[in-house]
Amino acid sequence: MPVSIRYTTHTFPSPIGVLLLAATKSGICLVKYLDSPSGEANPVKSLLAWTKTHKIDAAVTKAKEDSVLSDAVRAIEASVGGVDGNAKMDSLPVDLSLVGTTFQRSVWKSLRKVPAGTTVTYAELASLSGSPGASRAVGNANRSNPVPIIVPCHRCVASDGLGGYAGATDAESVEIKRKVFLLDVEGVKRSPLGSAGRGKRKRMDDAVDTCILKYVKAC
Numbered sequence: 001m002p003v004s005i006r007y008t009t010h011t012f013p014s015p016i017g018v019l020l021l022a023a024t025k026s027g028i029c030l031v032k033y034l035d036s037p038s039g040e041a042n043p044v045k046s047l048l049a050w051t052k053t054h055k056i057d058a059a060v061t062k063a064k065e066d067s068v069l070s071d072a073v074r075a076i077e078a079s080v081g082g083v084d085g086n087a088k089m090d091s092l093p094v095d096l097s098l099v100g101t102t103f104q105r106s107v108w109k110s111l112r113k114v115p116a117g118t119t120v121t122y123a124e125l126a127s128l129s130g131s132p133g134a135s136r137a138v139g140n141a142n143r144s145n146p147v148p149i150i151v152p153c154h155r156c157v158a159s160d161g162l163g164g165y166a167g168a169t170d171a172e173s174v175e176i177k178r179k180v181f182l183l184d185v186e187g188v189k190r191s192p193l194g195s196a197g198r199g200k201r202k203r204m205d206d207a208v209d210t211c212i213l214k215y216v217k218a219c
Contacts, residue, residue, distance in 0.1 A: 003056060003098065005029065006063040009043050010073045015177045016080050019149075020046055022060075023068045027093030031072075031147045033166070033178075050146075054099045068093065076149055079116075082185050086116035092150055099146050106130060107141035108151045117187045119157045143167045154182040 007022040007030075020043045022030040030050060034041050044060065051058045063069050075088040090112065096105050110128045114120045120128065122135040129138065142153040143166065157163045168175035 001057075002059040005047070005051070005058045005060050006066055006069065007043060007047055007060065008063045008066065008069045008073070009034065010076075012076060012080050015174060015181050016076075016149075019076070021069050021072050022047055023063075023066070023072075024095045024098070026095035026097070027068065028072055028147055028150055029095040029098055031149055033148075056098050072150065079149070080182070080185055084116075086186075089116075089150055094147055094150060096146070096151075100141070100144060103129070103131060103134070103137060104141040104144055107138055108145055108147070111142075111145075111151050111153055111156065114152060114155045116152070116155075119155050119183070119188055121159045122156060122163065123159065125156050139164065149182065152182075154179045155186075155188075 003024055005022050005024055007020060009018055009020050011018050016033075018034040018041075020030065020032040020034050021028065022032075030047070032046060032050070034043060034046060047060055050056075051060070071088065072092055075086075075092060078084065079086055079089060094112075096108050100108065106129045107125060110125060111120075113128070114125075122138045123133075126132055126134040126138045131137065138156070142156055143164070145151050145153045148154070148166065154165060162171075162176065162179065163169075164176070165179035166175040170176060
């Protein structure tokens with residue numbers, strides 16, 4: 001039986017731009033930047049292309065009144081507007097069952113445990129996800145993240161710098177500008193070299209064995 005997927009679009013402040021948000025009965029399954037250079041501006045075509053790529057048998061409909069999608073829009077609006085909307089973001093239901101490997105889903109779930117205003121390195125996220133040393137695989141999982149912002153892959157940085165975002169590494173790319181923007185509005189400080197709070201972040205509780213890493217905001 002086809003998976004029922006509802007969708008909506010919303011325009012957020014630059015550099016976020018237009019987002020396509022989609023949900024199943026279990027939660028948000030897709031957040032996609034529609035105005036990226038590699039993106040498809042038409043939401044229906046973009047969503048159908050995504051389902052085809054991942055071999056998802058889906059029945060796609062435009063949402064009318066949908067509390068899950070509306071809550072997601074409000075939470076993202078608050079967050080990118082500099083208002084603390086992350087508590088609402090953290091409580092949003094997500095459906096990660098449609099795409100990804102078991103490892104990638106573990107990475108995505110671990111990302112939701114990284115608090116706003118903090119960052120985690122690829123190596124730390126690998127340990128947090130139960131696979132120490134799998135930094136490169138973590139980078140691939142972040143690039144494949146179907147629900148950016150809500151599953152905050154922008155909080156994952158390189159040990160010596162900002163790292164990539166949405167497959168991009170060029171500092172002048174719209175993707176990296178989005179990552180910088182998202183970290184800035186969350187209060188993450190960056191050094192003159194562009195690293196996100198590295199060297200100033202203090203670890204409060206290194207508890208990889210309990211799958212929780214806690215950090216204070218960079219000061």
